Amino acid sequence: MKVILVKPPDTSFGAFKNIGGRHHPINLLYLASCLLKDNGVEVEILDLEIESEDELFAIKDKRPDIVGISTMTPTMPSVIKIANIAKEAGAKVILGGAHATIMPEESLLETIADIVVRGEGEEALREIVRALKNNSDLKDIEGISYKTGKGISHNKPRPYIQDMDILPIP
Numbered sequence: 001m002k003v004i005l006v007k008p009p010d011t012s013f014g015a016f017k018n019i020g021g022r023h024h025p026i027n028l029l030y031l032a033s034c035l036l037k038d039n040g041v042e043v044e045i046l047d048l049e050i051e052s053e054d055e056l057f058a059i060k061d062k063r064p065d066i067v068g069i070s071t072m073t074p075t076m077p078s079v080i081k082i083a084n085i086a087k088e089a090g091a092k093v094i095l096g097g098a099h100a101t102i103m104p105e106e107s108l109l110e111t112i113a114d115i116v117v118r119g120e121g122e123e124a125l126r127e128i129v130r131a132l133k134n135n136s137d138l139k140d141i142e143g144i145s146y147k148t149g150k151g152i153s154h155n156k157p158r159p160y161i162q163d164m165d166i167l168p169i170p
Helices: 026-036 073-088 098-102 104-110 123-132
Strands: 001-009 042-047 064-071 092-097 114-118 145-147 151-154
Touching: 001 026, 001 151, 026 042, 026 064, 026 092, 026 123, 064 073, 064 098, 073 092, 073 098, 092 098, 092 123, 092 151, 098 104, 098 114, 104 114, 104 145, 104 151
Parallel strands: 001 042, 001 064, 064 092, 092 114
Antiparallel strands: 114 145, 145 151
């Protein structure tokens, strides 16, 4: 199974964009580390804050099974664009991050995404990947919302990880 995790560019600050500096997408690095624990999962991180937008269009050539996109409210225009390209490539689209957590239903309705992870995504994403790989149902995966034939389903919340030391080092 091939997974691409994407950090969208934040285009909301215009000329002030570079004032805060750039940083590694530690959230995506943790997610990738957790996915790599499972055999048969290939993970790539696409940081569109530093990489060319041409890399975004290369998603189609890479043919991922899943594209996970980190969301913050200012990045939603980019998230919509990335989700559309991922869908054109035939991927399942998963949103996570602050915007998706706070507004899961709206995030699913305003994008072409299939699934939203609410809250911490390390364990939820591993379970989603396993379920999609095995063609299993998503109904028992805590902390997600997803589109169904009848609308949107919201599973029960996932408890916070109490022992952060269980997570692999990115």
